[in-house]
Amino acid sequence: MRVRSLLPALAFTVLLGLAGCAAAPHRGAAPGGSVSSGSDSSGSGSGGAGSASAAGNGAGAPAAVPASLTFTATTLDGKRFDGTSLAGHPVVLWFWAPWCATCASEAQTLPDLATEYKGKVEIVGVAGMGQVKEMHQFVSDFDLGRMTHLSDDAGVVWKKFGVTEQSVYVLLDRRGKVVAKGWLDNQQIGDQMAKLAAA
Template sequence: MRRPLVLLTLMASVSVAASACGSDDDTASSAPGASEQAESDAPVEMIDVATGETSTLDDALTPTDGKPLLAWFWAPFCPTCRGEAPELDAFMAENSNRVTMVGVGARNDLEYAEEFLGTTGVSNFPLLWDASGESWVDNAVAAQPYMILFDSEGEEVQRWPGGASVVQIENALAELG
């Protein structure tokens, strides 16, 4: 019976001592990792594969023309992405008045993205490149292809892990009105 009481007393003493080591001082130094957090809050830079122009991920994924926005996450080495790209390009050729689309690529070097653009011939929506891969992390994208549909106000309304068919996209757009 005496051992549990001694152990309990010891635990209480350690707890009190540990809480006394804290600081209520507002000028205390930042917690470890704070500088890394500040860096991760920096805008994710995107490069337009066709033009070389830069923008930020926030700008790329913000609808500005009163239309829904479809974000397609792709990778140059992905065979499914290579198959989807021409289909999505054809879809956008016919539907650019209804929806804006942007391709968000990562997971290799820019030269592979340029080759992807050259072989797929995408011209009806921008293929953007994120060398850091943060765009995927920020949007909880684990694998490609992956699609996210945002309404005209920028609210996420649909996710398609593994990509989406044109029929699925059409149905989702019809639901938005």
């Protein structure tokens, strides 16, 4: 009688264990063990999802790393920069050149935007078409030190995002999908960053 009374409890425990195993893949794992971003993150230079990043997405879970952010570069300070560190965050990539008058005009607005959206939208300058010394001078002249700037004189990041001229903004949402690309005036970039932060 005692064995018979334990059988229903044992069966219930086994069912709970099976249900838990079945629910595990819904955390974003795709067949084959890779992590899915939940959408096609393709755009200029982007593709499917990659591996998980150690950077959090604000919810305590690892962010999926889309192909758009799988790049490495060197900052103007000579440090290694890993694009996967941006996973899970809205991102503005600003492609500029130190001799560009339009870039100089934009540079007068970006420091304020970087302060306003700190912790909400990541802004990364991608400098090219110039000497490193000139790039440093540009950053100093316009007080752009609050932003990370990459020295992309070889054009690796420019090519990845299909950028062929300055000044160009590439905006990516939290999933790494390119949602806007091109020239934006100071009002438009502010509006776009507000949308990215709210999404």
